[in-house]
Amino acid sequence: MKATSIAPSNIAFIKYWGKKDEILRLPENGSISMNLSNLLTTTTVEFNHTYKSDSITINGIQEPNDGNRAIKHLDRIRKLASLSQKAKVVTINNFPSSTGLSSSSSGFAALTLAGTKAAGLELSEKELSILARQGSGSACRSIPDGFVEWLDGDTSESSYARSLYPTDYWVIADVVAIVSEGKKDISSAEGQKLVNSSPFFSVRRSHMAEKIKKMKEILKEKNFRDFGELLEAEALELHAIMLTSTPSLIYWTPGTFKIMKLVKKWRTEGLSVYFTINTGQDIHLICEKKNIKKIVVKLKDIKEVKNIIVNYPTIGARLNPNHLF
Ligand code: PMV
Numbered sequence: 001m002k003a004t005s006i007a008p009s010n011i012a013f014i015k016y017w018g019k020k021d022e023i024l025r026l027p028e029n030g031s032i033s034m035n036l037s038n039l040l041t042t043t044t045v046e047f048n049h050t051y052k053s054d055s056i057t058i059n060g061i062q063e064p065n066d067g068n069r070a071i072k073h074l075d076r077i078r079k080l081a082s083l084s085q086k087a088k089v090v091t092i093n094n095f096p097s098s099t100g101l102s103s104s105s106s107g108f109a110a111l112t113l114a115g116t117k118a119a120g121l122e123l124s125e126k127e128l129s130i131l132a133r134q135g136s137g138s139a140c141r142s143i144p145d146g147f148v149e150w151l152d153g154d155t156s157e158s159s160y161a162r163s164l165y166p167t168d169y170w171v172i173a174d175v176v177a178i179v180s181e182g183k184k185d186i187s188s189a190e191g192q193k194l195v196n197s198s199p200f201f202s203v204r205r206s207h208m209a210e211k212i213k214k215m216k217e218i219l220k221e222k223n224f225r226d227f228g229e230l231l232e233a234e235a236l237e238l239h240a241i242m243l244t245s246t247p248s249l250i251y252w253t254p255g256t257f258k259i260m261k262l263v264k265k266w267r268t269e270g271l272s273v274y275f276t277i278n279t280g281q282d283i284h285l286i287c288e289k290k291n292i293k294k295i296v297v298k299l300k301d302i303k304e305v306k307n308i309i310v311n312y313p314t315i316g317a318r319l320n321p322n323h324l325f
Pocket of ligand 1: 011012014015016017031102104105136137138139188189277278279
């Protein structure tokens, strides 16, 4: 059987960085995110007895099978469905991968939904989130709709994401500035393994539960200024951990840094906008809908900005009738 799914990437306002269980991908702390309407992965999966081996094609390029994380994920799905057939997987991202836009979150969420459906499984949202988490942690947050919390569970069963608010709860935007399409040299999966080498990680760990609580209170009140201040401080704290890991992780490029400084300047001029950054050089500018145009105009003037993608909160992974093959 064949199935196709479309899943959004998500941007975390409170981030996941570090695992308390490497195999199950149980994070050190809970996290809070929003699904992004214009950073999408479409994936078609077909299991068939005529296939001799798995094949994974991403944006027209066939991936090597050795140590392939998508194939490991297909194995999880096969185990759940008691299936031995090999699969053909074709994936298209409508945005660059490995530059800080979390293609692994949309990618593993889409693979989880399309793969389980193609294998004849009917999983609940919670079950899909638990399974997606094992492919890539942040992928569990791309399963439910809108504004999402990944719960800080100590077991596989209790570590999943659920929707806090639907897509239309708060019309804010994530204006993504793509500053270069070059790939980062260290993946998040690899970078995270260094987390305990930062002397500041124990401090971070000790206040994460409090931060999650604070962010949930702010989301309830929809106070944009408090929201922006907290999410930007959180991004900088995450990068402080990365910068002070051994070896250090430096994901910013001159373009990233230039925009960080400009965002702070624009705020002093009365424009309410805050930044957040994942593992990569691209930078996410969070604003209210009324300020999108002004921000886009300013970004267009910056020579390092190669592309701008405006995102609104959107629904999580969904099935789609249009197969890619
Ligand atoms: O799920 P991964 O392995 O791509 O890690 C995601 C890490 C961050 O994007 C930096 C933070 C987050 O919570 O999305």
